[in-house]
Amino acid sequence: MSLSPHRAVRTTVAVLGAAGLIALGSTPTAFADQTAPDLALGDIAPVDGVKPGSTFDRPVVVANNGTASADKVWVQYSVTRGLDYAEVPSNCRTHQVPSYDEMTAKSNVVCAFDQELEPGKAYTPATPLAFKALDNALNDVLRVSVWDIDPPLDDAATPPVAGTAAAVKLVESQAGGKASEEAVDVPVTAVNTADWQVRGADLEGAVGDVVTLKVKFTNAGPAWVLTDEGDPVRKVLITPPAGTSVVKSDGFCDAEDGTYVCGTNQRWVNEGEGGLYTFQLKIDKQVEGAKGSVELGSADRPFDPEKGNDRDDITLDVKSAGSTGGTGDGSTGSGTAGSGTAGSGSDSAGGNQPAARSGELAETGSTPAAAVGTAAAAMVAVGGALLVRRRGTLARG
Structure with a gap:
């Protein structure tokens, strides 16, 4: 150990x-x-098939494998955001740690047991700490750790709050099995679903125009989705319409044989949240009936039984020469995915999805500046005064 x-x-x-x-x-x-005490935890069985709104507990065994008594011990419980605590004893304190970097949000409880743990013996709380599955529970994690000091708080943690239920003591345990771990991760799976959906866009513009494409991915819930460490949370496949070329792609997308495979830098996606992928497309030529698509990747999603909104169209209406190019922001997608909650322009599920890039215009293709020049020339021709306006650089949208 x-x-x-x-x-x-x-x-x-x-x-x-x-x-x-x-x-x-x-x-x-x-x-x-x-001589010295040596504290360790016994195995803790996984929790499978819990229903949202219900409660459960898991016995925790703390053993002193050392050669001296421990005067005091701390047991810390930590749960991901689909779980909470039914009640907290007064000898325990609760604090929250928000998500940051690659860490998920957590709710922690630290219980202090001010009593002697003799060497060679095992102990367990007289009343196990009870947990509850929230409405957004699906694949969550309970982590239990044992300490011989008061565990230090994370820099981002909220101030600890003492529990209000009756205090709990450790009692000697006769549980068999080897206690050898200082921390144990317990998978908690709930009977729940998460509806992943995508929304395409309707684009329009003239040949030579650069238009902005925005497509959306949304987890309509009710559950949040947490994948295993190292696994990508999702793949969204985006195929631009025929007759266009990509001037600038989204930073979370890679080109593969004419299709862009888009992902995220985090391994979870919260319910009601998602991502916005932004591209700059140049209309190279008119192709009758040109149509692209956005769809979820083929990875198995047993939590998502609704498949009708996993794909949507990206349409392109090429106007006659001289018309102003438009943008497609995902608000009028033709597929059934358009009925769900739209992304907000930031990827809360991925933490750093750069959704605010839609305002930049490429250096190639026509721009609104051409329309301004034409209007000014017309005003001079009829003797009107020329109004010169300072145009600000378009901000990232």
């Missing part, structure tokens, strides 16, 4: 202290056989 950070500190101090005494010519006779 590897040393925890706090045990490593304790060991380092002991060794440095001994080295100091040796340097002074005084070696402690008891150094070779010094």
Whole structure:
């Protein structure tokens, strides 16, 4: 069993202290056989098939595998955002840690047991801590860890709040099995669904125009979706209409044989949230009936039984020369996916999805500046005064 950070500190101090005494010519006779507690957790069974709104618990066994008693022990519980606590004892404190970087949001409870844990014995809370599955539960994680110091708070944590239920003590446990872990991750699966859907766009413009394409991915819930560490949360496949070329693609998309495979940098997507993918397309030529598409990847999604909104069209209406190019923001997609909750322009599920790029115009193709020049020339021809306006650079939308 590897040393925890706090045990490593304790060991380092002991060794440095001994080295100091040796340097002074005084070696402690008891150094070779010094004793210490060694706390560990027993296995905890997974939780499968829990229903949203219901409660459950899991017995936790803490063993002292060391050769000396532990005067006090702390047990920390941590749950992902589809879970919560039914009630919290008064000898426990709750705090929240929001999601940041690649870490999911967590709700933590730290229980302090101010009692002796004798060497060679195992203990368990007299009343197991109860958890509840929320409406958005699906694939969640309960993490339990044991400490011989008060666990330090994350820098982003909220101030701890003491529980209000009756305090709980540890009692001696006769549970069999080996206790060897300082932390145990417990998978918690709920009977729930998450409706993933996409929405395309209707584009229009003239040959030579550069138009903005925005397509949306949404998790309409009710569950949030958390994948295993290292697995991508989703793949969205975007195929631009024939007769167009991509001037600028979304930063989370890679080209593969004329189709763009888009993903995210996080492994979860919250309910009611999603992502917006933005492209700049140049209309190279008119192709009758040109139509692209956006669709979810083929990866198995057993939590998503609704397949009718997994694909939508990207249409293109090429106007006659001189017309102003338009944009497609996903608001009028022709498929059934258009009925769901639209993305907000930022990817809360992915944390850093750069959805605000739609305002930039490419350096090639016609731009609104051409229309301004034509209007000015017409005004001069009829003797009107020329109004010069300073045009600001379009901001990222």
